[in-house]
Amino acid sequence: xxxxxxxxxxxxxxxxxxxxLGSLLAGLLSEVGSSVVVIDLNEAxxxxxxxxxxxxxxxxxxxxxxxxxxxxxxxxDCLLATxxxxxxxxxxxxxxxxxxxxxxxxxxxxxxxxxxVYREFDIEAIxxxxxxxxxxxxxxGKKREAEPCA
Amino acid sequence: MSQERYxxxxxxxxxxxLGYTGLVSVLVGMIILTPCLGLFFFPGExxxxxxxxxxxxxxxxxxxxxxxxxxxxxxxxxxxxxxxxVVVLSWLFAVLAGATPxxxxxxxxxxxxxxxxxxxxxxTGLSVVDxxxxxxxxxxxxxxxxxxxxxxxxxxMLSALTGPSGSGLSAAEGRADQLVPNVRRSAKLVISMxxxxxxxxxxxxxxxxxxxxxxxxxxxxxxxxxxFSTKAASIGYWNSPVVEAVTIFLMLLGTMNxxxxxxxxxxxxxxxxxxxxxxxxLLLIPAxxxxxxxxxxxxxxxxxxxxxxxxxxxxxxxxSTTGFSTVGYGDWNGLGWLLLIGLMVVGGGTGSTAxxxxxxxxxxxxxxxxxELRRMWLPRHAMTETDVWVGxxxxxxxxxxxxxxxxxxxxxxxTLLLGTGVLASYGYPLKDSLFxxxxxxxxxGLSVGVxxxxxxxxxxxxxxxxxxxxxxEFFVVILGLGKVFLSVGRIWQR
Numbered sequence: 001x002x003x004x005x006x007x008x009x010x011x012x013x014x015x016x017x018x019x020x021l022g023s024l025l026a027g028l029l030s031e032v033g034s035s036v037v038v039i040d041l042n043e044a045x046x047x048x049x050x051x052x053x054x055x056x057x058x059x060x061x062x063x064x065x066x067x068x069x070x071x072x073x074x075x076x077d078c079l080l081a082t083x084x085x086x087x088x089x090x091x092x093x094x095x096x097x098x099x100x101x102x103x104x105x106x107x108x109x110x111x112x113x114x115x116x117v118y119r120e121f122d123i124e125a126i127x128x129x130x131x132x133x134x135x136x137x138x139x140x141g142k143k144r145e146a147e148p149c150a
Numbered sequence: 151m152s153q154e155r156y157x158x159x160x161x162x163x164x165x166x167x168l169g170y171t172g173l174v175s176v177l178v179g180m181i182i183l184t185p186c187l188g189l190f191f192f193p194g195e196x197x198x199x200x201x202x203x204x205x206x207x208x209x210x211x212x213x214x215x216x217x218x219x220x221x222x223x224x225x226x227x228x229x230x231x232x233x234x235x236v237v238v239l240s241w242l243f244a245v246l247a248g249a250t251p252x253x254x255x256x257x258x259x260x261x262x263x264x265x266x267x268x269x270x271x272x273x274t275g276l277s278v279v280d281x282x283x284x285x286x287x288x289x290x291x292x293x294x295x296x297x298x299x300x301x302x303x304x305x306x307m308l309s310a311l312t313g314p315s316g317s318g319l320s321a322a323e324g325r326a327d328q329l330v331p332n333v334r335r336s337a338k339l340v341i342s343m344x345x346x347x348x349x350x351x352x353x354x355x356x357x358x359x360x361x362x363x364x365x366x367x368x369x370x371x372x373x374x375x376x377x378f379s380t381k382a383a384s385i386g387y388w389n390s391p392v393v394e395a396v397t398i399f400l401m402l403l404g405t406m407n408x409x410x411x412x413x414x415x416x417x418x419x420x421x422x423x424x425x426x427x428x429x430x431x432l433l434l435i436p437a438x439x440x441x442x443x444x445x446x447x448x449x450x451x452x453x454x455x456x457x458x459x460x461x462x463x464x465x466x467x468x469x470s471t472t473g474f475s476t477v478g479y480g481d482w483n484g485l486g487w488l489l490l491i492g493l494m495v496v497g498g499g500t501g502s503t504a505x506x507x508x509x510x511x512x513x514x515x516x517x518x519x520x521x522e523l524r525r526m527w528l529p530r531h532a533m534t535e536t537d538v539w540v541g542x543x544x545x546x547x548x549x550x551x552x553x554x555x556x557x558x559x560x561x562x563x564x565t566l567l568l569g570t571g572v573l574a575s576y577g578y579p580l581k582d583s584l585f586x587x588x589x590x591x592x593x594x595g596l597s598v599g600v601x602x603x604x605x606x607x608x609x610x611x612x613x614x615x616x617x618x619x620x621x622x623e624f625f626v627v628i629l630g631l632g633k634v635f636l637s638v639g640r641i642w643q644r
Contacts, residue, residue, distance in 0.1 A: 012331075031227070031315040035332040051229045054317040054333035070543065 009034050010077040010104070016040075016062040016092050017083030021108065023048035025080060030054050037071045062092045065099070073100040081107040086114060093123045160637065162222075167235050169221025170228065170314055174240035175213030175247075177307050181298045182206035182247055185290040191363070195287045201255030202291060209247040228314040231629055233304075233322030237622065238630030240303055244271055248295055252279070256288050261607045268614045270295035272621035273503055275377025275473035275595025276586075276613065278603045282382050286363060292378045293370040299621070300374025300404070300503030301344050308337035322630075324623045327501035327540065329412045340408050343415075347373050351400045358392045368474075372400035375504045377473030377595035385463070386476035394459055397474060398466045402431075405470035405498035407510075413542045421542035426513035427499045431469070434496065438465040438489055446486035451477075468493035471505040473595025479585075480598065487581055494592040495566070505593030505620050507562050511555045514538060518552045561624050565616065566591055572612045573600065590616040 009032045015022050018040035027050035030036050036055030039062045040046065046057050060067035062083075073079065079096040081089035086109050093107040098121075109118060109125045112133075118125035183206035186199055228236065248267035252258040258266065262278045269276045270292045281289065298306060304320040307313050317326070317333040328336040351369030356362055364380050371378045381387035385397055403411075406427075413422050422428055442461040451457050460477055467474045468490045479487065497506010521536045528534065536547040566588060573583035578600055586600040590613040601613065619627055 030332060033332060033334060035330050035335060037331050051227045051316045051318055054315070054328070054336075055331035056328070 011035060012072075012076045012078070013037070014039065014068075014071050014073050014076045014079045014096075014102075016079065016081045016089075018045040018048060018057075019082065019084060020048065022080070022082040023050070023053075025082065026055060027052040037076075039067060039071055063088060065095065068092070068095065068100065073102060076100070076102050078102065078104045078106070081105070083108075084110075086110055090114070090118065090121075090123075093118070094121050097122055160640070163232065164637065165220045165222065166226045166228065166314075167232050167239075169217050169219075170236045170319070171239045171243070172213040172216030172218075172220065173311065173313070174236065174303050174307055175243050176210050176217060177213075177303065177311060178240065178244045178247060178298075179206045179208075179210030179213055181294060181306075182209065182251070182291065185287055185294050188287065188290045192286050195285050198255045198285055198287050201251045202287060204254070205247045205250035209243065213243075225312060226314060227316045228318040229316075230318045230321055231633060233314075233318035233320075234626045234630035235633050236319060236630075237304065237322045237626055238634070241271065241618065241622065244303065248291075251288060251291060256284065258603075261610050262603060265601075265610045265614055266292070267295065268617050269595070270376070270378065271299035272593045272617040273300045273374045273376035273471075273505065274590060274593040274617045274621075275371065275379075276590060276597055276601045276617075277378060277595075278601060278605070278610070280382075280603070281380055289367060289378075289380050290363075293367040293376075296374040296376030296378055297348070297370040300376060301341060305337045305340055308334050309341040322626050324621070324626070325501060327407060327409045329409055339412065343408060343411060344373070347400075347403055351396075351403075354396045354400070355393065358396045359388065359390055360393060368397065369400065372397050372472060372474065373404040373503065375401060375404040375470050375472045375498060375502070375593075377467070379474065384476065385474045389476075391455070391459060394463050394476065398463060401466055401470040401472045401474070404472065405502050405504040407499040407501040407540075409501055409540060410499065416542075418542045421539055424539040424544075426517070426538050427509040430496075430509045430513050434469060434493070435462075435465055438469070438493055441489055442486060445489070446482050450481060464490065465493060468594060468596060469496060469498065471498050471592050471594040473589065473597075475596060478598075479596070484581070487585060490596065491585055491588045494588045494594045494596065495562075497592050497594075505591075507559060507592075510538075510540075511559060514547055514552065514555050515559065517547060518555075521547075558624065562591070565619060565624070569612055569616050573609055576606055576609050578609075587613065587616055591620040593617055593620045 009029065012035045013029050015026050015036060015038045018038045022038060026036050026038050031052040037058060038055065039058045039060060041061055043059050058067060058071055062068060073096055079102045081093045083089055089107040089109060093105045096102040097105045105123045107118060107123050107125050109115060109127045110129050112127045112130040115125045115127060182202060186202060189196055189199060245264060245267045248271060249263035252263035252266050253260065256279065265278055273296050302323045302325050304323040305325055308320060313319065320333055320337065329339045330336050348369055351373050352366050355365035355369050360368060367380050385394060410422055410425055410428065439462045442465055443457060447457040447461045451460060463476050471494065495507055496512050497508050498504020500508045500510040517536045517538065521534055525534060537544050538547055569587040569591060570583045573587050574580055582598050582600050585598050589596045
C-alpha cells in the first residue's frame with residue numbers, strides 16, 4: 001500500500017473506540033510502524049482488529065482518567081477519539097488535550113453543529129455527516145456541469 | 151468456479167508463507183556463517199571453514215531466491231496460523247542446515263548432528279559432541295546458534311531485516327509479550343537489550359577469570375539459557391566462586407521476561423515487585439537451594455563453601471533452564487533428583503529465552519486454584535477477580551486464559567510421561583529417563599548421562615522431538631504441521 005512509503009507517521013497513537021473506524025485505523029497505523037494502543041469498553045470489540053494490528057488493547061472506559069493513564073496518553077503524539085458518541089469523543093479529546101497535553105487530537109463528530117465547540121478546544125473535528133453532505137453536493141455539482149443547460 | 155477461486159487464494163497465501171520462510175532462511179544462513187568471524191582469532195582452523203560456509207551460504211542463497219521469487223511486492227501480513235507454518239518450516243531448515251557442519255567437519259552421524267543442532271537452536275544444551283577435542287569453529291557455531299535461538303528467529307528478523315506486519319509470526323514463535331505497542335519496535339528493543347546483556351556477560355566472565363574464547367561462549371550460552379560449555383566439566387572446570395556468581399547472575403538475566411527487564415530499566419520497581427514470575431522465583435530459588443543444601447549437598451561435599459555453592463548454582467541452572475553444572479548428579483539422592491526435575495518442569499519466565507512450563511503459567515494456575523478455593527467460602531453469586539502483573543500493567547485472569555494454560559500444562563505432562571516411557575523402554579532406569587526427558591522437554595540441558603555419542607538413535611530422536619515441542623510450545627507445531635498436511639493433501643487429491 002502507498003501508505004508505507006510515507007514517512008512522518010506519528011510514533012505513538014492512542015485510539016479510543018475500537019469500532020469499524022477505530023479498528024481500521026489501528027490496523028493501518030500499526031502496519032506503517034506506529035505504536036498503537038486501542039481502548040474500548042467491550043472486549044468483544046477487539047475482534048474487529050485485523051492481523052496487521054500489533055499494538056496493545058485496553059479494556060476500559062476512556063472517560064476515566066485512570067484508563068487514559070494506563071494507555072500512557074501523556075506520551076502519545078496523537079489521540080483519535082472514534083467512538084460513536086459525540087459527547088464521549090468530545091470529553092476524551094478535551095481531557096487528552098488539556099490534561100495530558102497531547103499535541104494532536106482528532107475526534108469524530110456526527111453533529112456538524114458542534115464543530116465550532118471543538119475548534120474552540122483546539123481539537124480537530126472530522127464529521128462524517130459533513131463529509132457525506134459534501135460528497136452529495138459534489139456529485140450534484142458534477143451532474144450540473146456535465147449537462148449545463150438542462 | 152468458487153473452488154477455483156479458493157485454490158487461487160490458497161496459492162497466494164502459500165506464496166506469502168514460503169516467501170517469508172525464505173526470508174527467515176536468509177537470516178538463518180547468515181547466522182550460521184557468523185562463527186567464521188572467529189577465524190580471525192584462531193586462523194589455524196581456516197581449513198575447516200568450508201564445512202560451515204557451504205551450508206550457511208547455500209541456505210542464504212536458496213532462501214534469497216525463494217523470498218525474491220515468491221513473496222508479493224510490498225510484503226504482506228501473516229495470521230497466527232500462517233506464522234505457525236513459517237516458524238515450523240524455518241526451524242526445520244535451520245536444524246538441517248545447522249546439522250550439516252557437524253556431519254562435514256565434526257565427524258558426527260546424521261542423527262547425532264541433527265540432535266546437536268536441535269539442542270543448539272532450542273537452547274537446550276544436551277550434547278553428543280566431545281567438547282575437549284572439537285574444533286573451536288564448531289564450538290562457536292553451537293554457541294551462536296543458541297544465542298540466536300534464544301532470542302527467536304522471528305524477533306531477530308523483525309529487528310534486522312524486513313518482515314511481515316502484524317504480530318502473527320513472533321507470537322507463533324512464543325514471543326507474544328511485547329515491550330511497546332508495535333511489533334517491530336518491540337523486536338528492536340528486545341534485540342538491543344539482549345545485545346547489551348551479551349556484551350556485559352562477555353566482559354564480566356572475562357574479568358571473572360575465563361579465557362576470552364570461553365568467556366564469549368559461556369556468555370552466549372548463559373544468556374540464551376542454552377548451557378553449552380566448552381569444557382566437559384562445564385562451569386565446574388573453573389571451580390571458582392566468582393565465575394559461578396557471575397554465571398548465576400547471567401542465567402537469571404536470561405530467564406527474566408524481557409518485559410520485566412524493560413520495566414526494571416525504567417525504574418518501575420513497584421510493578422516488578424508485584425510480578426508473579428519474580429515472586430515465584432523469590433520463593434522457589436531460596437526454598438529449593440535450602441532443600442538442596444540440607445537434603446543433598448551437606449552430606450555429599452567436604453567444605454561448607456562448596457555445599458552452599460553447589461546447592462545455589464544447580465538450583466538456578468535448573469530453574470532458568472540453562473543446564474550448566476558444577477558437579478555430576480550420579481551420587482545425589484532421590485530428593486535432589488526430584489528437586490531438579492521439579493525445577494526443570496517449572497522452567498523460566500515467559501517471553502524470555504528460557505523453556506519449561508514457564509513460571510507465569512505455574513503462577514497463574516496457583517492463583518486460579520486459590521480463587522477456586524476462596525470461592526467455596528463465598529456466597530454463590532459473589533464476584534471474584536484474579537489479577538496478575540505483567541510488565542508494569544495489571545491484568546485480570548480470565549477463565550479463557552486459565553483454560554488455555556490448563557490445556558497446555560496437561561499436554562506438557564502427558565508428553566513428559568510419554569517421552570519418559572520411550573526412554574525407559576530402551577532399558578534406562580525410570581529416574582534417569584524422567585530426568586533426561588524433563589531436561590530435553592524443558593530445553594534445560596542437565597544430563598545424568600543418558601545422552602551420549604553412543605546413545606541409541608531412537609532415544610536421541612525422542613529427545614529431539616521433545617526439545618522442539620518444548621521450545622515452540624506444542625500448539626504451534628501442531629498448527630503448523632496440520633496446515634502443511636492439509637494443503638499437501640488437497641494437492642494430492644487433484
